[in-house]
Amino acid sequence: xxxxxxxxxxxxxxxxxxxxxxxxxxxxxxxxxxxxxxxxxxxxxxxxxxxxxxxxxxxxxxxxxxxxxxxxxxxxxxxxxxxxxxxxxxxxxxxxxxxxxxxxxxxxxxxxx
Amino acid sequence: xxxxxxxxxxxxxxxxxxxxxxxxxxxxxxxxxxxxxxxxxxxxxxxxxxxxxxxxxxxxxxxxxxxxxxxxxxxxxxxxxxxxxxxxxxxxxxxxxxxxxxxxxxxxxxxxxx
Numbered sequence: 001x002x003x004x005x006x007x008x009x010x011x012x013x014x015x016x017x018x019x020x021x022x023x024x025x026x027x028x029x030x031x032x033x034x035x036x037x038x039x040x041x042x043x044x045x046x047x048x049x050x051x052x053x054x055x056x057x058x059x060x061x062x063x064x065x066x067x068x069x070x071x072x073x074x075x076x077x078x079x080x081x082x083x084x085x086x087x088x089x090x091x092x093x094x095x096x097x098x099x100x101x102x103x104x105x106x107x108x109x110x111x112x113x
Numbered sequence: 114x115x116x117x118x119x120x121x122x123x124x125x126x127x128x129x130x131x132x133x134x135x136x137x138x139x140x141x142x143x144x145x146x147x148x149x150x151x152x153x154x155x156x157x158x159x160x161x162x163x164x165x166x167x168x169x170x171x172x173x174x175x176x177x178x179x180x181x182x183x184x185x186x187x188x189x190x191x192x193x194x195x196x197x198x199x200x201x202x203x204x205x206x207x208x209x210x211x212x213x214x215x216x217x218x219x220x221x222x223x224x225x226x227x
Contacts, residue, residue: 009153034215036218042220042221043117043203043218043219043220043221044156044203044205044218045218046215046216049215090155090156100146100158100161100171101156101158101205101216102158103148103155103156103157104155105153105154105155106153106155
């Protein structure tokens with residue numbers, strides 16, 4: 001069964017610093033992987049997705065993630081954090097036959113001035 | 114397109130009351146699903162549907178019922194609300210059955226059961 005683990009429920013970075021949010025997956029077959037962002041009191045918005053076309057995936061708002069099969073990882077990065085990046089971030093993987101998403105528990109990103 | 118819409122945005126119930134959370138999408142998506150979000154738990158799948166007339170259980174289905182009579186609508190019913198169902202509920206839809214396609218989420222319904 002596919003699952004994801006997000007390391008660190010809270011991450012704090014300074015404005016302008018590198019953002020690194022960690023996600024490791026467990027899957028018996030090549031997975032589809034996603035990063036979603038949730039701003040306060042809002043729904044989830046897709047940042048980027050991996051569907052085996054390329055291992056380095058670029059998303060919206062300057063975020064990117066690299067699929068590393070050898071490390072079973074799909075970490076999310078952004079070179080320079082903005083205050084507006086403060087939000088909850090979820091890593092997700094397709095589950096079972098691919099109909100549903102299996103989410104990690106989320107990482108709350110705090111950006112300090 | 115309005116995308117995925119949910120009503121109400123907020124709801125307070127007493128234990129034992131029933132209610133229906135509404136979800137609609139105008140993108141002609143075959144696949145729709147309901148998740149609940151609890152602090153530190155991420156999102157957990159309650160029920161899903163791969164098309165009109167077809168529904169199935171997810172990870173946490175107990176206490177919830179669904180039906181899918183049209184492509185557009187996928188209501189979630191709480192028959193007898195319990196405090197453990199206090200949560201934020203999200204509806205989502207996707208265009209095809211393939212796992213690589215994006216799911217679109219509604220804005221959520223915040224439910225409190227007293």
